[in-house]
Amino acid sequence: MDINLSNKPALLLIDIQKGLNDLAYYGGKRNNPRAEERAAELLAFWRSRQLPVIHVKHNGTPPSRLTKGSPGNDFKEITQPIKGETVFEKEVNSAFIGTELDAFLKKNSIRHLVLVGLTTAHCVSSTARMAGNLGYDTYIISDATATFDTLGIDGQVYDASLVHEICLANLKDEFATVLTADSLLSKF
Incomplete structure (x- = not known):
């Protein structure tokens, strides 16, 4: 995969919403506390070069902190x-399901996607997998994404950093290229 400014890559900001600030609700621990700051740095870069920016919002169902109409x-x-x-x-994990995202990207001849946001284990992963399956050149920015501790089927708590790394390892080279924000920006 080759990314450069002439490809007009789109920045997808996935579920960077207030409801995901409630650490107690989501298990109490999250990795990458600066993920939103890194995403904001990339957003500023995209805006300064007038590249396509797409925001994705999750409308959860009660009792989700992301329920439409709630402050979260x-x-x-x-x-x-x-x-x-x-x-x-x-209303589901993937930004491609129940939206016009794929049609919008095709209409605007966008083939390169840069994914940032929340959470690596859920909506970022689901969106990356579909993007890869749909043939998009997809890039996930490891330090501009984050996830929470995960409770295993046996009750074991898996550390957010471990969950994040395993999710990225599962996506790497199969569905997406995984980069840091700095390594992405060095390509431009």
């Missing part, structure tokens, strides 16, 4: 969409 459904200020930026709302 709102985007975090750090990566708040601005006028003219595309927003897709979804």
